[in-house]
Amino acid sequence: MIDLSVDIAGIHFKNPVLAASGTFGYGLEFAELIDLNRLGGFCTKGLSIEPLEGNPPPRIVETHGGMLNSIGLQNIGVRAFVEQKLPHLRKYNTRVIANVFGFSPEEYVDVVRVLNDGDGVAAYELNISCPNVKKGGMEIGNDPNEAARLTEAVKRVAHRPVIVKLSPHARSIAEVARAVEAAGADALSVMNTILGMSVDIYTRRPRLGTVMGGLSGPAIKPIAVRMVFEAARAVSIPVIGIGGIVTAQDALEFIIAGASAIQVGTANYADPGVTIKIIDGLTAYCRQQNIAQIRTLIGTIRC
Amino acid sequence: MMDVTATVLNNAREYGDYWRLRVKIPAHYAVRPGQFAMIRPSAQWEPILRRAMVFYRVEHRVHALEAEFIYRVMGRGTRQLAQLRSGDRLDVLGPLGNGFTIGERPAVGRDVALVSGGIGIPALYLLAAELCQRGFVPRLFHGDRTSDAERGLICVDDFYALLGRDHVLCATEDGSYGQRGVVTDLLESALQSGAWRPVALYACGPEPMMKRVAQLALQFHIPAELSLEAAMACGFGVCLACVQRVRLDGRITYVRVCCEGPVFRAEDIVWEEPVVDRSPVGGMRNGAR
Incomplete structure (x- = not known):
């Protein structure tokens, strides 16, 4: 029997495969398509203190090896999540990570306070790296001092472990990683989308309603693997790897480079069952490589 | 699903x-x-x-x-x-998606208008078949830029077989099949003749056509359902990419074309500002990217 379980910030995950925020709704949307109980866990759509309407369309553009999005954190608001979604999610044996967003540090704290009362949330993931909103988001994540200050503020009120989701746009990912670790972060998610742009040559307009958007998908995987490698070397807290994962082989690259778990994002759109296939693929790899416990593989890169 | x-x-x-x-x-x-x-x-x-x-x-x-x-x-x-x-x-x-809704057949009137442009036409075939089964008499108005010398217009032969040739009216912009011009002109003259009063209207096609259809439906007081398209990543409600502005419970809000649509009542749709598209293909671009 292969043991795929991993422990992150004191939370036990049955396997290291999580679904990434923004690509998995509130989880329930997938219940008809996959067995949620098999997942290590999933991150909710980013939750803000008030519901958000999101950005004007078009909100996505397909690109080579991926896509650009500018959804703009459309969500039902944290209170509606706790009241309407969480009771249903408690029926499933999987870890629910609430992704938290605010337009100011105070708003992040307010969202976490509401979530503290919600039964069934395992951890919080702070989105300080969204490229699709003008305030909050990426402008906090790119500055080590601001990122640390926010982490500290949230840690003071949080009843659950705090994972900080980093931006690829920081001058040095290692620097931000160290700053939020020092501020008390329990783990890191690396990384969010990369800012990009696409132009319609027949209308001469940007192909996204907001001009720019976040690039995701297999095209960004090498960048994400490098970022995870750098972040994992810089800190001693666990790093969760994200960026273009489509297969178990992709997931294994991240784990070997230093990720304690991985998140699957864009691939969920094209194949709602992809997370289950990745879990099965990890088991097959471990069996073939005579690895009894996948946690022994974390950060074993030779270089 | x-x-x-x-x-x-x-x-x-x-x-x-x-x-x-x-x-x-x-x-x-x-x-x-x-x-x-x-x-x-x-x-x-x-x-x-x-x-x-x-x-x-x-x-x-x-x-x-x-x-x-x-x-x-x-x-x-x-x-x-x-x-x-x-x-x-x-x-x-x-x-x-939600699909079209077919209301009870009213005591008076069985005529129904179907309007399509280009690659919008396949959305209306199952609907036409079900309307026939329920005793309605659908009439299809279909337009495209051009036609094929041998094959005519896409899907139109199937609609001839289903509805009868006299219930399918076509327009092409180059005049190579049916009337020269756009399909909404065909629809407008049929409505203005006064002899034909559809009890419902259903449409699928490029945005300029759909806007005109919505105007005509409003003008002639015909309940209309339009099947929209939007750039879509997942199709089952999680990506929130395919949003459309609609009137809902007295306010204007975004809803998902994949789940709350793709079919909307014409009066609920809030149209965005038009974009001048000079692409060689034009028309509906999504769903066939």
């Missing part, structure tokens, strides 16, 4: 960019007129997204569904679909 591996029975060019794909889906589900599926060649990750396609025709077999899709080759995804041969596998997630 389920995601299954289907088998290609037939995949052939109709004419020009138009293709017809026939697949065997090893599942049993009911498909409402106007519902769609998200499709990709099995386990194919480049391009990354599936393509949204409306169910054109569906036949129930003993252990499977046989479904037909009509598509237009316009980009990487649809070019790849055109490479599929008999026996190849494809992933089919469906049925998705």
